[in-house]
Every structure is written in C-alpha cells, then in structure tokens.
Amino acid sequence: MTAFSADASRTLGGPDWLTRRRAAAAERIADLTWPSTAEEIWRYSAVDRFDPDRYVPVPAGELGLPGAEDVPGGGLLAAEAGERSGLVVVRNGRVVHHELDPALEARGVRVQGLATDTDGIAEPWLGRCSDASPDAFTVLHDAFLAGGAFVHVPRGVVVSAPIVVLHWSEGDGRATFPHTLVVAEEGSEVSVVDRYSSRGRDHLVDAVVELLVGDGAHVRYLSVQEHGPETWQVALQRAHLGRDAGLRASAVALGGDYARLRSETRLDGPGAESDLLAVYFGDGHQMLDFRTLQDHSAPDTRSNLLFKGAVEDEAHSVYSGLVHLRPEAQRSEAYQTNRNLVLTDGAGAESIPNLEIEANDVRCSHASTVGPVDDDQRYYLATRGIPPEEADRLIVMGFFDDVLTRLPVRSLVAPLRAAVTRKIEQRGSVRA
Amino acid sequence: MSRLEISGLRAAVDGFEILRGVDLEVESGQVHVVMGPNGSGKSTLSHVVMGRGDYTVTGGSVRLDGEELLGLPTWQRAVRGLFLAMQYPVAVPGVPVGEVVAAAARARGVDPAATLDRIGTEATRLEVRDEFLARGVNDEFSGGEQKRMETLQLAVLEPRIAVLDEIDSGLDVDALSDVARRVEAMTEEHDLGVLAITHYARLLDELRPDRIHVLMAGRIVASGGPELAQQLEATGYEGLAADLGIEEMALRRPVAADPFAEPGF
Numbered sequence: 001m002t003a004f005s006a007d008a009s010r011t012l013g014g015p016d017w018l019t020r021r022r023a024a025a026a027e028r029i030a031d032l033t034w035p036s037t038a039e040e041i042w043r044y045s046a047v048d049r050f051d052p053d054r055y056v057p058v059p060a061g062e063l064g065l066p067g068a069e070d071v072p073g074g075g076l077l078a079a080e081a082g083e084r085s086g087l088v089v090v091r092n093g094r095v096v097h098h099e100l101d102p103a104l105e106a107r108g109v110r111v112q113g114l115a116t117d118t119d120g121i122a123e124p125w126l127g128r129c130s131d132a133s134p135d136a137f138t139v140l141h142d143a144f145l146a147g148g149a150f151v152h153v154p155r156g157v158v159v160s161a162p163i164v165v166l167h168w169s170e171g172d173g174r175a176t177f178p179h180t181l182v183v184a185e186e187g188s189e190v191s192v193v194d195r196y197s198s199r200g201r202d203h204l205v206d207a208v209v210e211l212l213v214g215d216g217a218h219v220r221y222l223s224v225q226e227h228g229p230e231t232w233q234v235a236l237q238r239a240h241l242g243r244d245a246g247l248r249a250s251a252v253a254l255g256g257d258y259a260r261l262r263s264e265t266r267l268d269g270p271g272a273e274s275d276l277l278a279v280y281f282g283d284g285h286q287m288l289d290f291r292t293l294q295d296h297s298a299p300d301t302r303s304n305l306l307f308k309g310a311v312e313d314e315a316h317s318v319y320s321g322l323v324h325l326r327p328e329a330q331r332s333e334a335y336q337t338n339r340n341l342v343l344t345d346g347a348g349a350e351s352i353p354n355l356e357i358e359a360n361d362v363r364c365s366h367a368s369t370v371g372p373v374d375d376d377q378r379y380y381l382a383t384r385g386i387p388p389e390e391a392d393r394l395i396v397m398g399f400f401d402d403v404l405t406r407l408p409v410r411s412l413v414a415p416l417r418a419a420v421t422r423k424i425e426q427r428g429s430v431r432a
Numbered sequence: 433m434s435r436l437e438i439s440g441l442r443a444a445v446d447g448f449e450i451l452r453g454v455d456l457e458v459e460s461g462q463v464h465v466v467m468g469p470n471g472s473g474k475s476t477l478s479h480v481v482m483g484r485g486d487y488t489v490t491g492g493s494v495r496l497d498g499e500e501l502l503g504l505p506t507w508q509r510a511v512r513g514l515f516l517a518m519q520y521p522v523a524v525p526g527v528p529v530g531e532v533v534a535a536a537a538r539a540r541g542v543d544p545a546a547t548l549d550r551i552g553t554e555a556t557r558l559e560v561r562d563e564f565l566a567r568g569v570n571d572e573f574s575g576g577e578q579k580r581m582e583t584l585q586l587a588v589l590e591p592r593i594a595v596l597d598e599i600d601s602g603l604d605v606d607a608l609s610d611v612a613r614r615v616e617a618m619t620e621e622h623d624l625g626v627l628a629i630t631h632y633a634r635l636l637d638e639l640r641p642d643r644i645h646v647l648m649a650g651r652i653v654a655s656g657g658p659e660l661a662q663q664l665e666a667t668g669y670e671g672l673a674a675d676l677g678i679e680e681m682a683l684r685r686p687v688a689a690d691p692f693a694e695p696g697f
Contacts, residue, residue, distance in 0.1 A: 375485070380522035383482055384536040384585060385510030394535060398526025398568055 003056035025142030066115035094147035115147035148179025220408035227255035243269030282315030296329035440492035452650035468647035471682030513592030575602025612638030
C-alpha cells in the first residue's frame with residue numbers, strides 16, 4: 001500500500017476544498033481492510049485476487065497541473081461521442097477538455113472539471129451520494145480523486161441533447177479514479193453519458209458516479225463500459241432522488257477483466273421514480289459483477305429494474321440485487337428482474353435477487369433466470385434455413401432488444417448493438 | 433420439378449419406436465395429406481423429416497430430388513428447399529419476422545432486400561397487421577396470428593416442399609380459410625409440393641388434396657384420393673381401424689380427450 005500514501009495524495013493539487021477532502025480520506029487509508037468474498041456484498045466476486053500493491057496512482061507529474069487541457073478539441077474519442085450539447089474528456093481521472101453549448105452556459109449550466117472548480121461550486125454536492133455508501137474502494141477513490149467531471153443544471157433548465165463524458169485511462173500498473181458528479185436542480189432535465197475505456201496491463205479503475213436528482217427533476221443517464229481486457233474496474237454509481245424526481249439510469253458493460261458496478265438508487269422524495277436498465281456481455285475470462293440497491297425511503301415511490309446479461313467462453317457474471325422498502329415507503333412499487341443467457345459450457349452466471357420489505361402497503365416483485373439459448377428457438381430458426389451461429393446471434397440480440405431500445409440516448413443504440421454483435425461473433429476466440 | 437421421397441422411415445424417442453416404416457412421395461404441385469389420430473406419430477413424422485434432434489432415426493431414408501437428407505442438420509434441409517410450418521410456432525422475442533427472413537435469405541445466398549420487399553405484399557394478402565411484423569416473431573401472438581405468420585414466411589421463402597404440421601389447429605374459420613387458400617395458391621403459382629399433417633378433415637375444404645394417407649401406430653395404413661377423407665368423416669378413425677382389422681391406432685398413449693392439450697409425438 002505504500003504507493004497510496006497521504007504524501008502521494010497531497011501532490012495532486014487543485015482547489016483547497018478538494019485537497020482537504022482528499023487529505024481526510026488519505027488519513028483513513030492506512031487503516032483500511034480490503035474486503036474478501038467472505039462478506040455477502042463481495043460473495044462470488046474476484047476481490048480475493050485484488051492486490052493493491054500491483055498498482056500505483058498516476059503520479060502528479062504525469063497528470064500535469066489541473067487546468068491544463070492537453071486534449072484540444074476533445075481528442076480522438078470526441079468523434080465517437082455522438083450527438084451532444086456538452087463534452088467532457090477525462091484522462092486518467094482528470095478533466096483535460098470541456099465544452100458546452102454557449103446557449104446553455106448562458107442559462108447557468110455548468111460542465112467542467114472538479115479540479116478547476118476554484119469557486120467550490122461542487123463542494124456542497126461532492127460526496128453526497130458516495131459518502132452515504134462507502135467502502136474501501138470509495139475511500140481510496142476519495143483520497144486520489146484528481147478531478148473528474150462536474151455537470152450542474154440549475155433549477156428549471158432543460159438540456160435536451162446529452163452531455164457526454166469520455167473517461168479514458170491508461171498505464172501499466174496504474175490506478176485511476178474517474179468521477180462524474182451530476183447535479184440536476186429542481187425541475188431541471190438533463191441526459192448524461194459516461195463512456196469508459198482504458199488500456200494497459202494491470203490497470204485499475206476505481207470510479208464513482210453521483211447523480212443528484214432534485215425535486216421534480218428528470219435525469220437520463222447511460223454508462224458505457226468498454227475497458228481493455230486487463231483492466232480491473234470497481235465502480236459505485238449512486239443516485240438520490242427528490243420529490244417527484246425521475247431517473248432512467250442504464251449501463252452497458254462489455255469490457256474489463258474484472259468489472260464491478262455497484263448501482264444504487266435512493267428514492268428520498270415522495271413520488272420519485274427510477275428505471276434501471278443494464279446490458280452486459282462477458283467473453284474470454286471476463287467477470288462482470290453487479291450489485292444493485294433500490295432503496296425506497298419515501299411513500300409513493302416506484303422503481304423498476306431490468307438487468308440482462310450474457311456470458312460465453314469462460315466468462316462469469318454476478319447479479320446481486322436488493323429491493324429495500326423502508327417503513328416510510330408506503331404505497332410504493334418496486335420491481336426487479338435479472339435475466340442471463342449462458343452461451344457456452346465454460347461460462348456461468350449467478351443471480352441473487354433479494355427483497356427487504358418493511359412497509360405493509362407496497363407492491364413488489366422479483367424475477368431471475370439463468371439458462372442457455374433455448375433449443376426450441378434454435379430449431380424454429382433452423383426450419384427457416386438459418387444456421388446455428390446465426391440463429392444464436394438473432395436470439396441473443398433479440399434477448400437484449402427490449403433493454404437496448406429503451407436506452408436513454410437514441411444515437412448510441414445502433415453502435416452499442418453493433419458492439420454486442422461483435423461479442424457474439426467472437427465467440428470461441430477466448431482472450432488470454 | 434421436385435420430389436420428396438420418404439421410404440421405410442423409422443424413428444424412435446428414448447428407445448421407443450414411433451415411426452415404424454413410413455413410405456410417402458410428394459411431388460411439386462401436389463398436396464398430400466397425412467391424417468391420423470392422436471399418438472399415431474404425425475408430429476414425429478414432420479420433425480424427423482425436418483431433422484429435429486430429439487428423435488433417433490432407426491431406418492429408412494428421406495430424399496429431396498435424390499439427395500439423402502437424413503445426415504443433414506435442419507437448417508441445411510431448409511436451405512435445400514424444405515419448410516416446416518409448426519403446429520406450435522416458437523416465440524423468438526425481440527426478433528421480428530423481417531430479421532428471420534433476411535437471415536434465411538442470406539443463408540440461401542439470396543439478396544435479403546428482395547426477400548424483405550415481399551413481406552409487405554404477403555402481409556396484405558394474409559391480413560397480417562403491421563404490429564405483428566414489428567414484434568418478435570410469434571411473441572404473444574394468438575393461434576391464428578401464429579399460423580398466418582408461418583404461412584407468410586412460407587410464401588416469402590418459396591420452398592420446394594412444405595410440411596405443414598397441423599396448420600389448422602388453433603385457428604378460427606377465417607384464418608384457416610386465408611391460410612389454406614394461400615397455400616393452395618402456392619401449389620399452383622410456384623408449384624409448391626405440400627405434405628399437410630392434420631387430425632381433422634376441415635383443412636381439406638380449402639386445401640384440395642391429391643392424396644390422403646392415414647397414419648396409425650407409426651405406419652401408413654391406408655392411402656387414397658379425397659374420398660378417403662370423406663370415408664373418415666363418416667366412420668371416424670376407429671371405424672376405419674375396424675374395417676382394416678387394426679387393433680392398435682396409437683402408440684403408448686391413449687387418445688387424449690382434448691386433441692390440443694398436448695403436442696403428441
């Protein structure tokens with residue numbers, strides 16, 4: 001753990017409010033106990049293989065000083081960002097480029113890096129979500145948070161085209177700490193896309209996404225994870241919803257060696273609604289790990305979760321989800337569905353949905369399936385003259401179709417569909 | 433001119449022989465109807481001809497234009513010109529008929545665009561509404577909608593020989609008439625050969641058969657012209673069995689009270 005020292009944390013620079021937050025977290029690192037699969041929340045995970053000594057945080061010298069934008073125009077990835085009203089490029093956890101439609105800027109919308117927020121606009125918001133659900137990795141994240149994207153939409157402002165955040169990180173044996181903080185104030189509307197990619201042997205991405213959805217605000221969120229094959233990701237995505245707030249949060253997870261996402265939603269205000277969607281597809285020796293929480297702490301709230309995954313080759317996936325209806329969540333509804341296709345004998349999927357119901361006037365259901373491609377569907381398509389590989393491609397794409405078509409950013413549906421198709425077509429070419 | 437020749441066909445499930453030597457020949461433009469009581473082996477016949485994996489062929493041959501099909505996987509039999517319209521078409525959620533037909537065209541080396549163009553024409557002809565073209569094929573379709581969709585695919589894919597497994601089950605009168613008329617027209621317009629498997633004679637009002645075959649206990653026990661269907665109407669399967677001196681009409685299972693309660697074998 002020597003690389004993750006308080007001294008290393010201090011070299012990252014930035015505004016005082018941010019360095020103070022880092023220092024407070026860095027003090028706790030020495031006492032951290034790394035989790036193990038003996039803990040229920042880490043059961044079936046790969047955390048027993050985690051060795052912090054394999055990584056060092058990207059040194060301040062490589063990151064450069066906060067504010068330097070060494071990716072003019074957004075760099076190569078900007079071309080893939082698609083339709084947008086704003087763009088943030090985050091390299092190794094620090095914002096290196098940001099831009100926003102001037103009309104939105106004039107209305108007070110703010111899209112920038114945390115490390116250049118010298119006015120401390122983000123300070124009251126940063127950590128609101130993640131501090132409510134800490135673990136060893138969020139502490140490490142807070143101690144080495146070099147910057148990260150900050151999106152702030154003032155009261156009543158509607159941002160129609162998405163704001164795209166591209167998180168790029170690289171380096172053998174490097175650890176990076178991307179952060180996205182979205183604050184949608186009362187009655188505002190915004191769509192945000194986080195796209196993660198990375199490269200490098202033994203690369204660790206310890207990411208946090210915070211979505212603060214104010215009273216009557218509506219946030220649509222999509223994260224696309226296309227990490228390199230040797231990246232470890234441990235991420236927390238957490239949303240807090242106010243009165244009559246709406247959230248459609250979706251995740252597409254395709255990359256990484258071990259990629260974990262904790263996806264949590266707390267419905268704090270009466271009438272809040274959240275829709276949670278995910279598509280994941282593991283191949284080679286990948287392990288994709290999802291832990292979800294639908295936390296209802298106000299009456300008349302509603303949440304609906306649909307996670308669909310496929311695994312092939314030697315890949316494994318874990319879905320473990322909890323619906324928690326607290327005593328104050330009367331007249332709430334919560335639904336949780338996880339479906340998995342296991343495409344080859346060597347692959348496997350775990351699915352563990354859970355309910356904790358403390359209110360008596362609620363509607364609640366959960367469903368979970370794990371199984372191979374249906375032989376009857378294959379035979380049906382074969383009677384039309386469709387060969388088995390093509391039949392499987394159709395069946396798997398059909399399986400994902402209801403989630404893919406509901407992803408909140410239309411312009412990304414076709415490229416993501418193509419990315420999933422490539423995974424199916426690569427079946428059998430197990431990566432090292 | 434195509435010819436499907438089934439000769440001495442025997443097949444078993446879990447070691448139990450269901451087809452016990454079936455001989456049939458269907459040529460282009462002809463309509464052959466196989467009738468039989470539940471448990472006689474009708475559905476088994478269609479699936480063995482198509483190559484479903486659950487059955488073990490224990491003897492005989494199935495040839496299309498002289499080529500033995502029995503060693504080929506189902507999809508290759510279809511590419512060579514066979515089509516099976518299923519009694520219980522399987523729902524494939526999220527995969528609309530256009531994608532099915534396009535994939536089927538690609539497997540045949542045919543331009544999918546040309547094939548897709550024909551879906552619209554056939555949908556009008558068979559009164560298939562747009563919502564059923566947009567939805568995953570057979571996904572939450574009624575019985576009638578399923579059979580119209582099977583017939584639509586049959587018409588678009590233009591096989592040489594079509595096996596229709598109880599295409600008349602689960603249909604109302606209008607749907608049955610639309611489906612049967614479309615198939616009948618294909619036998620004239622495209623010289624389609626038809627092997628229709630059914631429990632009931634009502635299919636024969638619209639789909640005019642050249643030959644009727646009666647299957648009992650895994651064997652064809654009688655063959656004849658359309659008059660054989662009329663005879664069956666009058667006597668029932670039991671009457672015919674009695675006339676022929678056959679004691680065992682069905683295999684293993686007794687005749688179910690509800691003919692649609694189980695797929696049968």
